[in-house]
Amino acid sequence: MSKLWNVAVVGATGAVGAQMIECLEERNFPVGKVRYLASARSAGEILEFKGKPVVVEELTHDSFEGIDIALFSAGGERSREFCPSAVQAGAVCIDNSSVWRMDPEVPLVVPEVNPHTIAQYTTKGIIANPNCSTIQMVVALKPLHDYATIKRIVVSTYQAVSGTGKKAIEELHDQIRAMLQGKPAECTVYPHRIAFNCLPQIDSFKENGYTGEEMKMVNETRKIMEAEIGVTATTVRVPVFYGHSESVNIETGRKITVDRARELLKSAPGVELADDPANGVYPMPIDAAGQDLTFVGRIREDESIENGLNLWIVADNIRKGAATNAVQIAEILIENYLK
The missing domain is CATH 3.40.50.720 (NAD(P)-binding Rossmann-like Domain)
Incomplete structure (x- = not known):
């Protein structure tokens, strides 16, 4: 036994x-x-x-x-x-x-x-x-880093209210219901209305103009990846109940083609490739909710730099996050x- x-x-x-x-x-x-x-x-x-x-x-x-x-x-x-x-x-x-x-x-x-x-x-x-938004990003980036060495990451997040907790989930639900009934939306958890809105603030602002959440992504990514990668982040709260989404741009030491990136991600642990945009297949929070996988899609080369790649990464922030x-x-x- x-x-x-x-x-x-x-x-x-x-x-x-x-x-x-x-x-x-x-x-x-x-x-x-x-x-x-x-x-x-x-x-x-x-x-x-x-x-x-x-x-x-x-x-x-x-x-x-x-x-x-x-x-x-x-x-x-x-x-x-x-x-x-x-x-x-x-x-x-x-x-x-x-x-x-x-x-x-x-x-x-x-x-x-x-x-x-x-x-x-x-x-x-x-x-x-780690922080929920950091977890899903490094799961997706690890195989790419191992292959081509990531030098810089630019990430913008679209984070669900469940990342704040039960009261935030209830607040979004209550605000949506109130507004559909023509009533005023009460704000107690967030400084502004979250229903039908986006808040470019998660955590408090620091002296450098970044929020605590943004600096978590910067510092935690370097510690987890065990590399001095340049990281800059913008984190945004959106009116979604479950599932964080991220737009991630990476610059690598050598070129990664889209096909090679797909091959690497397809076999990566914890990753589900969802990348067929011509047929409407790409990661969405409604698909990631309740799942433990990190979904990656919208993979495309960044044509503004020599070795750049764009990805769209989604995961359930309460589960894998x-x-x-x-x-x-x-x-x-x-x-x-x-x-």
């Missing part, structure tokens, strides 16, 4: 936490005992794991006794406060917040790109899950590192 592992899901009542639970079930992760942790206001709620009821417990520093793996998706402040307690209790933390991502002692992992870095978890007992990636890390962890 294979070993079973005790797993805690921190932030179990949130959008990503709920998806983590679903991914554990779908992928048949060898769970022994499961513990759902959340804030005091959610304590006592009853969720399920494989059809059996599980009572949500309040997250405290004593919540991790007997836990082997703790999946965190409860925000940066809670991760900063409670990950050390989980590690001290003997758990390995896989954290979805941005708190640990750029810590040089914490591996930042996308299993299709840099799984070898998971070995570094022993330093602090923490593995960081967060929950699935975390569970994939846990799978590699138990297979290769934990005994």
Whole structure:
């Protein structure tokens, strides 16, 4: 009989936490005992794991006794406060917040790109899950980088409201319904109306004029790809419920033809090629939602430079962009590192 592992899901009542639970079930992760942790206001709620009821417990520093793996998706402040307690209790933390991502002692992992870095978890007992928009981009770019060495990336994102959480999903739904009924749309989550609109701001603005989300893509891409690639990003929130889309332009050290790029991507792990624009085939959020693959299409040469390529990349931000990636890390962890 294979070993079973005790797993805690921190932030179990949130959008990503709920998806983590679903991914554990779908992928048949060898769970022994499961513990759902959340804030005091959610304590006592009853969720399920494989059809059996599980009572949500309040997250405290004593919540991790007997836990082997703790999946965190409860925000940066809670991760900063409670990950050390989980590690001290003997758990390995896989954290979805941005708190640990750029810590040089914490591996930042996308299993299709840099799984070898998971070995570094022993330093602090923490593995960081990258930003959702970064994950899907590097999954698609890794095979191209291996072939031709990417020198520069220009990316513009079109990000779904689910990236902000449950309240943002509800706000978009409520605003659409209100506007269709001729009523004013109330804004509480975003600074402006998101229904039938686009907001060129995700996270707060920094001194350099970029937002926090944009700088995450810049810095995380370099760390994951283990290369000093030039990266510039513009991130935009759009009125889509699930699925981030990205327009990505790369400049490479040597030429990649469209046909060669398609060949590389067709065989790349975690990638689904959807590139037949003449017949209306290209990645869309409605197709990526509920999937774990990263969809790539609209591949074409950038005719303004010698070695340039354009791609359109789409993935489910809650699944591959967060929950699935975390569970994939846990799978590699138990297979290769934990005994």
